[in-house]
Amino acid sequence: MAIITISRGSYSKGKEVAEKVAERLGYECISREVLLDASDRFQIPEVKLIRAIHDSPSILDRFNHGKQIFIAYIRSALTCRVAKDKVVYHGLAGHILLTGVPHVLKVRIIADMANRIQAEMQREGISQDQALTLLERDDQERRKWTKNIYGVDPWDSSLYDIVVHIHKLTVSDAVDFICQAATKEQFTTTESYQRKMEDFALACQVKAALVDPFFDVGVTCEYGNVLIYTKASNHQINKLEKMAKRIEKEIEGINNLEVHAGVPVPKNAI
DSSP states (O other): OOEEEEEEOTTSSHHHHHHHHHHHHTOEEESHHHHHHHHHHHTOOHHHHHHHHHTOGGGGGGSTTHHHHHHHHHHHHHHHHHTTSOEEEOSTTHHHHTTTOTTEEEEEEEEOHHHHHHHHHHHHTOOHHHHHHHHHHHHHHHHHHHHHHHSSOTTOGGGOSEEEEETTBOHHHHHHHHHHHHTSGGGSOOHHHHHHHHHHHHHHHHHHHHTTTOTTOEEEEETTEEEEEEOOOHHHHHHHHHHHHHHHHHSTTOSEEEEEESSOOOTTOO
């Protein structure tokens, strides 16, 4: 068992690969569901959030600390869905949001530009030049978004365990490679890995519950014991502690929750 993230561009066959991998392995396949969860929590209509993702992250600038809040909500939505394991996720920055989870197989699917152009022409009924312009713009917008929000370049191959170019290699070939890799020992879900995933998901839920208005909190979790680190001012500490007590009762799986103010935030905190 494993968690598989598939990063893809438009008309790259990535969605098809993800669905076929999930079908062969008997995994759940998710994508839009995570965005819907985040849209609900962020209180932005899904269509606006999609437009922000594909056009520019400027919509997030309307909110104080919008980027931090957006990342917290997206990560919480994703980790809650993948914590149960046996999931293929082909959506927004899964390979970045799950950094530190040891049994995640991170895949990038790219495709030959000529094939992408043909697919765009057929779908939109446009010329070759128009299709090329649209694809290049879409690629740059997606790249800009990831750099702006997450600070990394999605075209950096070092972010992935596997990069597959759909051209000479077919969709079927890609599915074969990914399914074979998913059975490797390093991506097998052990009891220890599952515990870490559950703790990570729990920390992400707490972070999402606190990040607005306390955008500067850091959260860690080990065996259900949650620690909240903050640089909040003294007059905010009481408010934070009250919120923490409420969260401890509301979020299932928390054994103990503590607030640590005025101490360095650990590197492993989210």
